Amino acid sequence: MRHLISTLDVTRDQAIALLDVAEDMASVSQREVKRLPALRGKTIVNLFFEDSTRTRISFEAAEKRLSADVINFAAKGSSVSKGESLKDTVQTLAAMDIDGVVIRHGASGAPLLLANRGWIDVPVINAGDGTHEHPTQALLDAFTMRRRLHGAGSRGKGLDGVKVLIVGDILHSRVARSNVWLLRTLGAHVHLVAPPTLLPWSIQEWPVTVSFDLDAALAEFAPDVVMMLRIQQERMRDAFFPNEREYSLLWGLTETRFSRLSESTLIMHPGPMNRGLEISSAAADSPQSTVLEQVANGVSVRMAALYMVLTGEREVSDVH
Amino acid sequence: MTARIILQATDIQRALTRIAHEILESNRGAQSLVLLGIPTRGVTLAHRLSAVLENIVPGSHVPVGSLDVTMYRDDLYQQPTRTTSPTDVPVNIDGATVILVDDVLYSGRTVRAALDALTDLGRPDIVRLAVLVDRGHRELPIRADFVGKNLPSAHDERINVNLMEHDGEDTVSIDTVVAA
Numbered sequence A: 001m002r003h004l005i006s007t008l009d010v011t012r013d014q015a016i017a018l019l020d021v022a023e024d025m026a027s028v029s030q031r032e033v034k035r036l037p038a039l040r041g042k043t044i045v046n047l048f049f050e051d052s053t054r055t056r057i058s059f060e061a062a063e064k065r066l067s068a069d070v071i072n073f074a075a076k077g078s079s080v081s082k083g084e085s086l087k088d089t090v091q092t093l094a095a096m097d098i099d100g101v102v103i104r105h106g107a108s109g110a111p112l113l114l115a116n117r118g119w120i121d122v123p124v125i126n127a128g129d130g131t132h133e134h135p136t137q138a139l140l141d142a143f144t145m146r147r148r149l150h151g152a153g154s155r156g157k158g159l160d161g162v163k164v165l166i167v168g169d170i171l172h173s174r175v176a177r178s179n180v181w182l183l184r185t186l187g188a189h190v191h192l193v194a195p196p197t198l199l200p201w202s203i204q205e206w207p208v209t210v211s212f213d214l215d216a217a218l219a220e221f222a223p224d225v226v227m228m229l230r231i232q233q234e235r236m237r238d239a240f241f242p243n244e245r246e247y248s249l250l251w252g253l254t255e256t257r258f259s260r261l262s263e264s265t266l267i268m269h270p271g272p273m274n275r276g277l278e279i280s281s282a283a284a285d286s287p288q289s290t291v292l293e294q295v296a297n298g299v300s301v302r303m304a305a306l307y308m309v310l311t312g313e314r315e316v317s318d319v320h
Numbered sequence B: 001m002t003a004r005i006i007l008q009a010t011d012i013q014r015a016l017t018r019i020a021h022e023i024l025e026s027n028r029g030a031q032s033l034v035l036l037g038i039p040t041r042g043v044t045l046a047h048r049l050s051a052v053l054e055n056i057v058p059g060s061h062v063p064v065g066s067l068d069v070t071m072y073r074d075d076l077y078q079q080p081t082r083t084t085s086p087t088d089v090p091v092n093i094d095g096a097t098v099i100l101v102d103d104v105l106y107s108g109r110t111v112r113a114a115l116d117a118l119t120d121l122g123r124p125d126i127v128r129l130a131v132l133v134d135r136g137h138r139e140l141p142i143r144a145d146f147v148g149k150n151l152p153s154a155h156d157e158r159i160n161v162n163l164m165e166h167d168g169e170d171t172v173s174i175d176t177v178v179a180a
Helices: A012-028 A054-065 A086-094 A110-116 A135-153 A174-185 A201-205 A214-221 A244-251 A255-260 A291-310 B009-027 B041-056 B109-119
Strands: A043-048 A069-074 A100-105 A124-129 A163-167 A189-193 A209-211 A225-228 A266-268 B004-007 B033-037 B064-066 B097-105 B126-134 B146-150 B157-162 B171-176
Touching: A012 A135, A012 A174, A012 A291, A043 A054, A043 A086, A054 A069, A054 A100, A054 A124, A054 A135, A054 A291, A086 A100, A086 A110, A100 A110, A100 A291, A110 A124, A124 A135, A124 A291, A135 A174, A135 A266, A135 A291, A163 A174, A163 A214, A174 A189, A189 A214, A209 A214, A214 A255, A266 A291, B004 B009, B004 B126, B004 B146, B009 B041, B009 B126, B009 B146, B009 B171, B033 B041, B041 B064, B041 B097, B097 B109, B097 B157, B109 B126, B126 B157
Parallel strands: A043 A069, A043 A100, A100 A124, A163 A189, A163 A225, A189 A209, A225 A266, B033 B064, B033 B097, B097 B126, B126 B146
Antiparallel strands: B004 B171, B157 B171
């Protein structure tokens, strides 16, 4: 793997290898010296054009645990606010001989641009671009499911036959997109439930089934995993549903809905949660909830992603 | 390409028994021993060695772990990306006598990485190295304390260690890699 831009590019073998490496990375977090020397002497820039707490901290922890030197760049307070273009920003970084870029950007496609244009010849990891993809989130979700379902015997396994129900704002969700592609690659069945206004036009071409009634889907699809998506207030520029109360009643994982689920059903949420809107506290704080595990696993999975993308012999590149 | 068998199953068993006795001799018993195998076949050999040790010293318990050295290698940027193996050290190694176990000792670079990996896990009193085959060609000032078989080899020869658990038979063979 040279870059990690989209889970569409990740083969089943690559995904399973990455999740297996993440298993070994997870054991490092239990040790007294939580550090491996694999990326010693490598400088990685976290290029965050969009606000983020957990993803940026998670990447920073992962980079530091692999002994990389970390430079954090936030668009606020940088030359970007003076109107510098992405190209110029990146070329400035390239001139400083960095070894890898982790980028989050509000525009879908920005990481691909970085990887393809030859502005900079280093591995690029997408940490979320617009409404396109968030591949490390999907990988950590898959890792969390695999660990909960297979326990110590996870190594080498996919998610074949696992039924995953994704609920909520599919339209704006890069987490949903990355998850749909990766879960299909790993053999899971994905069913989406959302208000019709929060589904993208291209939904017929996705490898999923879709319905609009959450109660019916919970009963008929009998999911092993229910993944609730965040209602992204910051991207809601139109009236997609009448009001929050109605959304919560129809598409939220309320206490009543949660109480009807089987005790083995996993409850996932990428965070940050809107408690009382898409997920009730009863569900979020239950033993079935993997919310905090997802955060912990995020560091291991990002260590694995960084390791897979940054190490290995470099083919002679055709840029420059 | 013809593989020449150097060690048969009984030879391997005999070598492990001798190594076990040598370990007990140098350690004056089985106390505070910890065997750490280097994946994959080193771990299997470590388990066998532990069984032999516990057999020789009735009532003793010799813990076995695995020590993955991938992240500590010095060729991470010269080779295709390697996948990792689990590191599982079941006991505290501070103050222990750690015996690193591997199948083949060659350049010594794996052992160098293992010593670094060990440093991050604790501070053993003593670290020793046991290998089934020493094929020479060291690139670092490293030597084995316990050797099953010294097998002088050429660079273009390949040493195959086959173990029942992985390969369905116990043999050590040597063959020449013919350049394609």
